[in-house]
Amino acid sequence: MVGTFNWGQILKTLYLFIIICGLVVGSVWPCSVSAHRPYAPELPIAVKTELIVTDTHHHTQFFRTMIRVTQKTETNFKIGFFPSDQDDAAGMLDFDFLGTISWSGVGQTAPTFHAKNLFIVSGVTLPIDVLPVQMIINAGTPLEYEFTQIAGGRKFFRRIQMTASPVSRDEARQVGWILCDDCFCDAVELQMIVVTDLQTGDLIVKQLWAADGCWWLYEQTPLRRSWRVQ
Numbered sequence: 001m002v003g004t005f006n007w008g009q010i011l012k013t014l015y016l017f018i019i020i021c022g023l024v025v026g027s028v029w030p031c032s033v034s035a036h037r038p039y040a041p042e043l044p045i046a047v048k049t050e051l052i053v054t055d056t057h058h059h060t061q062f063f064r065t066m067i068r069v070t071q072k073t074e075t076n077f078k079i080g081f082f083p084s085d086q087d088d089a090a091g092m093l094d095f096d097f098l099g100t101i102s103w104s105g106v107g108q109t110a111p112t113f114h115a116k117n118l119f120i121v122s123g124v125t126l127p128i129d130v131l132p133v134q135m136i137i138n139a140g141t142p143l144e145y146e147f148t149q150i151a152g153g154r155k156f157f158r159r160i161q162m163t164a165s166p167v168s169r170d171e172a173r174q175v176g177w178i179l180c181d182d183c184f185c186d187a188v189e190l191q192m193i194v195v196t197d198l199q200t201g202d203l204i205v206k207q208l209w210a211a212d213g214c215w216w217l218y219e220q221t222p223l224r225r226s227w228r229v230q
Helices: 007-028 133-139 169-174
Strands: 045-052 060-072 076-083 091-096 101-105 113-115 118-120 143-151 154-168 189-197 203-209 218-220 224-228
Touching: 101 118, 113 143, 133 143, 133 154, 133 189, 133 203, 154 169, 169 189
Parallel strands: none
Antiparallel strands: 045 060, 045 224, 060 076, 076 091, 091 101, 113 118, 143 154, 154 189, 189 203, 203 218, 218 224
């Protein structure tokens, strides 16, 4: 006896299979490059950076950087940092679907702290530090990381803590963390993410985020302060 195909059931099963595959891929690689994925702007953005120069005069320098996606594939994407007066990128951040991040360009050096979705390089003038934003915000409690580092042939441990705390838009304006009226988001409440060295209590980096932002609104390290201006 020759069986007959139930094409309606087959098409329904295929449709469900496609949906499930989409959900699985999306959970591993969120939206490839989405407007709501941190550090993945759909459109170019601009940041203004104040660099504190430690010398006898203790003066400051300002420069502007354009940031945009320069490459996007199914497995990775790259973010280029372009000086405002140049066509060539000063450097690139490379993100892969496993959460690994690397930097190539100005000030290229081994990252000070490096883990999945975490990339901090102390001493670089460009604002290239990357934090696991959603993880920190969703945790509700401080997150701690421990890293093994080698200096002078000796191994030692460094521990950092990452916290998120709500900040109102008005407060952010008053203390100078945002410079715009709309600050590129509709959120009334923002989140300040702070990373500190647990051994010394010193600030490593802090970034001000809107809950659905693709880039921070303000960033500060011991070396620089940056504001999103476009």
